Amino acid sequence: MxxxxxxxxxxxxxxxxxxxxxxxxxxxxxxxxxxxxxxxxxxxxxxxxxxxxxxxxxxxxxxxxxxxxxxxxxxxxxxxxxxxxxxxxxxxxxxxxxxxxxxxxxxxADAELRYAEVVERLCREFAVDNADALWDHLFECESEPKGMDEYFDLLRGTATAxxxxxxxxxxxxxxxxxxxxxxxxxxxxxxxxxxxxxxxxxxxxxxxxxxxxxxxxxxxxxxxxxSHARLDAFTGYQSGMPSPGYYQQVWENGVRRAADWLVESVAARLRGRQQPVSTADLIAAHTQAGALARLRGHENPARTDVLDGLTSALISEDLTQPPPWTRRGTLHPGAHPALVEMIGALRGDRVGRLHPATPAPPLVNAVQELLRAHDLDREGKIALDLTDARGLERSRILHRLRVLRIPGFERTSGPAEGAPPQLDEQWTLRPVDERVAALIEAAENGATLEEAAGVALERRSRDARLDQLAAILFDAVLCGITTLSGKVKAALGEGITETGDLPALGHVLGAVLGLWRHDRLFGTKRDPLLGSVIDKATARVLWLVEGLHGGPAPADPHRLRAMAATRDAVLHAKAALSLDVADVTGVATRVSNDAQAPPDLRGAALGLAWALGSTPDVRKVRAVDALGDWLAGLFAVAREEVLASPDLVGVLDELVSAMTEDEFLVALPALRLAFGYFPPRERETIATTVLAHRGVEGSARSITRLTADPLVVAEAMAVEKRVDALLVKGGLA
Incomplete structure (x- = not known):
């Protein structure tokens, strides 16, 4: 045969x-x-x-x-x-x-790019929007479709394998x-x-x-x-067909009944969202769909006939984006509610389930056993004490699941990269249907949870940027994975010696320094490889800073963070550094006196030298240009030293008081950024020092508790000044 x-x-x-x-x-x-x-x-x-x-x-x-x-x-x-x-x-x-x-x-998946030209030609011939509508028009809405072989012969005849x-x-x-x-x-x-x-x-x-x-x-x-959601082309899946929920109805009940189901389903979903859908709207949608089907020569209403009918009946205003079924794509933010519910109905909500006897990779059973043993196979919120051995082990299990992107485990608070240590974590656990599928897919990384998480992190590190490597290292520490750390630290060391990205370098230095300093929590035990990274990063920051020149520019919080991390490295990881304090102070002093350096870096350099024991001459502050940016740098690195120096606060008060209104309004955004480095209680301390400098008695709290946004006040002052100028010009003052 x-x-x-x-x-x-x-x-x-x-x-x-x-x-x-x-x-x-x-x-x-x-x-x-x-x-x-x-x-x-x-x-x-x-x-x-x-x-x-x-x-x-x-x-x-x-x-x-x-x-x-x-x-x-x-x-x-x-x-x-x-x-x-x-x-x-x-x-x-x-x-x-x-x-x-x-x-x-x-x-x-469809191979549409291979025969795009012929599909476009056929779409023009049959007056349809795309390949999906063309397929429905030719085959899907017909009781006995004909010509399918000829269609495929035509596609292959115009394409090259x-x-x-x-x-x-x-x-x-x-x-x-x-x-x-x-x-x-x-x-x-x-x-x-x-x-x-x-x-x-x-x-x-x-x-x-x-x-x-x-x-x-x-x-x-x-x-x-x-799941239907993963199958749907409108969520990004490259399927042979979009709208699995709709085509499930076509398969089970036929095209005509699927059309009725789609109208009713969209109406039910909209009503569930408190969107008004009347009986007249539904009648209009059915009528429009039938009329479009006849006009387009369809034996039964096709998917686009029903969707266009619903759009005509339910949406009266102009759409901000074309409907997805005209272009096969995802919905963009701000889509009309009716469009959202149409796509939701088309997608369907089926989630597959495997028979219990289906073989699974070892990782699935290993994780399920871990979850049971550590009471993590439940729903609700849990709090973990990271200073407790059991709490730390449960945390590591959850972090390994997190880096493998296993759904149902969400951390709501806990230790953060480069931040002061937090000794507890909060997690929300919930059962989800997709968990088994995610575990099976994660099994490509390893047979145990620790191995799989380690391989996943190692894969992430292969093409990671410098700052991403620091985040991967932090994840490895949270997961309790030591096999990965050496590779990532080596890659960090190589990246540090080559980078010219000061903000990324500051991010890395802050993150690694946090691991170095808080070894009791993270178990990093003053790791020598971490110390090497700190040493290289500190030297690289100083080298980049000393060569950075440029005119006045807005203060850059990211490079100021690098300067603050350098200060912390010298103060808290001195044993890891090949530079001594005098070397660092010398660089900081040179940069602070360099008129070609950006103002924020000059301020930060002065702050660095001050934090390391060098006493500045506060009188030189009177000669500073771009005061707000300069102060942002100073405050970012030497906040505590500033608070302890009434003389400097007094000089700053005199400089700000001497500004004209125009000068003050220009400097206000930078000044606001600079003083934003102080928390409310420390701002009150500065206000108390200012009052004492002026010989004024009273509480500083009242003048630091503004009920209006300072920028709004500044804008109001500027408006008032323009009004006064106009009144003077018109002789109405």
């Missing part, structure tokens, strides 16, 4: 029906399906009795991909119908880890030839993407030996629960 080819569009109910009808009519010996051949020995796992959608997840050292199945996927229907009629089922495509799939994350496609098609053809030989006078049904079908038909001549399945050294394949 030979091969009977059924080219399909992935996740198409029309194609799924065609596959079922073909298998029923042919009663084949073999049904060959586009899918990973390395899973053939375990194909019975697909038929254990899962609740769809599910996906076959495959991973290796460098790549991971999914082969998703829902009830109306042609590949799934091929498998189930083959078993129903007693045919042998074989996946015939290359494994997902093969070189041919290097850039493929979803085996059943790349090297990956050619390798896959050659491999699949070998399976077809072997199955035809083995089947004798019985037919073989071949179900593949329509793009590949014409090529396979042309490759029936050749060897007829069963092909070998390529082997791999590392990696595995497992079934994972999937």
């Amino acid at each position: 030979g091969a009977v080819f059924v080219g399909v569009r992935h996740h198409s109910p029309a194609c799924a029906r065609l596959v079922a009808a073909t298998i029923s009519a042919q009663q084949p010996a073999y049904v060959l399906v586009e899918g990973p051949a390395d899973f053939n020995e375990r194909i019975d796992e697909l038929l254990l009795g899962h609740e769809l959608p599910i996906a076959l997840f495959s991973y290796s050292d460098e790549h991971a991909s999914w082969s998703p199945f829902c009830d109306y996927s042609p590949e799934w229907v091929a498998i189930t119908e083959a078993r129903r009629c007693g045919a042998e089922v074989r996946f015939i495509d290359l494994p997902a880890w093969h070189e041919a799939f290097r850039d493929v994350s979803n085996r059943y 790349d090297a990956g496609d050619s390798a896959r098609e050659e491999y699949m053809a070998r399976w077809v030839r072997a199955a035809v030989r083995d089947a004798g006078d019985r037919p073989v049904v071949v179900v593949t993407g329509g793009f590949h079908t014409p090529a396979l038909k042309a490759k029936l001549d050749g060897g007829t030996e069963w092909p070998e399945v390529p082997e791999r050294d590392k990696g595995a394949s497992y079934l994972v629960p999937y």
Whole structure:
């Protein structure tokens, strides 16, 4: 009998029906399906009795991909119908880890870019917006669609297969030839993407030996629960079809009843959001959809007919963005509520579930056992004392789950990178359907939770920026993973010696210094590699600062943070530094006196020298230009020294008092930034010093508790001044 080819569009109910009808009519010996051949020995796992959608997840050292199945996927229907009629089922495509799939994350994604020109031409010919609407118009809304083979022949005739496609098609053809030989006078049904079908038909001549399945050294394949949300093209998935919730209805009930369901579902969702939807609106939507279907020549209302009818009936104002079904894309913020609910109804809410007997990677059971043993497999809020051994271990488990992006574990407070140590954490735990799928997918990183989290962090570090490396190191410490730290610290050291990014360098120095200083909490025990990072970063900050020149510019809080981190390194990690205090003070003094250095850095350098024991001459402050920016630098690095110096506060009071209104308004934003480094109680201390300097008695609290925003007051002063000037000019003063 030979091969009977059924080219399909992935996740198409029309194609799924065609596959079922073909298998029923042919009663084949073999049904060959586009899918990973390395899973053939375990194909019975697909038929254990899962609740769809599910996906076959495959991973290796460098790549991971999914082969998703829902009830109306042609590949799934091929498998189930083959078993129903007693045919042998074989996946015939290359494994997902093969070189041919290097850039493929979803085996059943559309390959629209390969035949964009012909699709655009057909869309113009049939007056539809895109490939999805074209497919519905030609096949999905027809009771007996015709011309599907011609459609795929046209697509393939205008496209060029790349090297990956050619390798896959050659491999699949070998399976077809072997199955035809083995089947004798019985037919073989071949179900593949329509793009590949014409090529396979042309490759029936050749060897007829069963092909070998390529082997791999590392990696595995497992079934994972999937969801309609993950399948939907409107959420970014590159599926063969969008709107899985709608097409589930098409598969179960037919196109006409799916149209009624969509209208009713959107209305129910809008009413659930307290959006008014009247009976007249629903009648109008049904009427519009029917009229559009007739106008467009559809036997039954297509998806876009119903959506356009709903849009016309429910939205009277102009839309701020085109509806997603006209362009296949995600909704942007600010979308009309009706559009949001239409997309939600189209998507559906099904979440797949695996049969309990489905094999799972070791990580799944390991994590579930850890959660039970540590009382973390529940819902609610928990508080952890990080000074307690059990609390610290539970924290590390939760952080490992966090870095693996396992849903259902949210930290609401706790130690932060570069911040003073916090000795407790707050977490919110909640059960989520996606957790098992996420754990199976995370198993590509390792068999235990600690190993998997370590590998995930190491992968993140490969292409990370300098500041990202510091965050990864901090995550490793929170996870209690020591195997990773050496690699990240080495990468940090290399990045520090090469970077010219002062803000990133300050971020790294502050973060690593926090780990060095608070070793009791983090268990880093004055790590010598951390000390090396601190030494290199401190020297690099000073080198960059001394060479940084430029005119007056707004104070940069990020580079000021680098200067503050340098101060802390000298004060709290002196043993790790190759520089001595005199070296650092010398650099700081030179920068503070450098007229070409930015004002904020000059102020910060003076503050650094002051914090390290060098007493400044406060009289020189009178010669400072860009006072606000200069003060921002000084206060960022030497806040405590300023508070203890009434003489400096007095000089600053005299300088600000001597400003004209114009000068004060210009300087106000920078002054506000500068004094923002002081918390409220310290501002009150400064106010008390100012009152004493002026010989005024009274409480400073009242003048530091403004009820109005200072910028609003400044703007009001500026307006008043302009009004006075106009009155004078008009002789009305």
